[in-house]
Amino acid sequence: MSESSAGESAVKAPREPRPFVFWLLASVVVPLVGLIAKIRISGEKLQPSGAYVLAPNHYSEVDPLIVAVAVWRLGRPPRFMAKESLFRVPVLGWALRSTGMVPVARSSSSASAKQTLSASETLVEHGRGVIVYPEGTLTRDPDMWPMRGKTGAVRLALEADIPLIPMAHWGTQAIMPRYGKLRLWPPRRPVMVRVGKPVDLSEFRGRPLTNSLLIEATTHLMNAVTALLEELRDEKAPAERWDPAVHGQKETGRLDS
Template sequence: MSRWSGMPRTTRWVVRVIRPFLQVFTRRDWSGADRLPTGGYVLAPNHLSHLDPFLISHFMVDHGIAPRFLAKDTLMTLPVGGRLLRGTEQIPVYRNTEGAAESLQAAVRAVEAGQVVTIYPEGTLTRDPDAWPMSGRTGAVRVALATGRPLVPMAQWGAQEILWPYSRRLRLLPRKTVRIRIGDPVDLSDLEGRPLTEDLLHEATDRLMDTLTTMLAEVRGELPTRPRLDVRTLEPPRTTYKRLEP
């Protein structure tokens, strides 16, 4: 039986169209898949590029995991893209509205049903000038703590060489290497069973972002040179964020 057989029909169709393209235009340096738990869990990657969903999905599909992300609700209304997102069972997130809590409940239900849900803890593309992780929002740890399921960190590097954050300049050649590392689940055992206060959620999120930064530093062979940007105080991004262009 194909490892894709349990995925939605639309997902299988998208995989057959996009996966060959990614195989041609990227090299893959993946490790740590043996650390992936069984059953449902939250996968928490750093966010480098608008290409991240495709590159992370490539990793997931090749390991027999149906890609399922939290996606902006506005994307669900697009004529073609919205139909694909709904068909591949992505989860709409209503940011900065009362519906935001409901989208997390949908993620909780999916994880409890044994599915893997990918949640970018930063909630947006990094705006660090050197593409380091910023501070995180609490959604990923909230779902992990609510379900009691693992919170799995994923450090990825390489997508920004193809499409830099907030840039429109695509660089397919020469072929870039996409590096993905899976870490051990973040230890939240001391926080389980406690009320999900904002202080507790931020403490857990800081652990996650510290872990992602450490993992990414190992991949890059260097350390950040400035304090972590606070995602809550950033100005909305311009369409092209020229300061970040390499």
């Protein structure tokens, strides 16, 4: 297992081309994130080319910036799943399309499934990676452990037959607490990022993607993400994963106190 500063994690191998728009955005975002966070990356390297799904934990609104910079410094363009409505917004839609972000439908399960299949084909065709938050929103767990996952990341990986890579990070809550305000002082707070080995989905591949199969495979994914976070936090997660439905909580949007 390797560990390096986020700025020292280059792998000398052919890499996926990173479009000009990515370089333009990175020239602004990377230095700004560097002012508020000192990112340390450990664990596995991202493959230098080829399609994959990266699944990180999620507990702060600033997480996407940290994950994006970490993925960029690992040598791959950071692409996220984004609401399809955002692609219709002037300028923003152009930027999303230009950087190869993946639209996701929320109108119906059938529309979402069709779009997932289309997205998986595009990822394979262009050898792209995509970042999908399996929890779908900020965790509802009081201690910020990963909660019950949704099946989108697993479905995408199985549809495309591509690696599903777990990731965990810890430290962003000191920069921006869950549903809190951004804290700019002191600068360069430490954030640890760990990349795991691809989740073994061999027992699920080649089988009909039923809901029960997707839920079981998602449990494997969330176990892997939680194990990485346990290593970063040096403590054990609760034996039972937090389920918002059991606690009468809504699963999307802001969590009310």
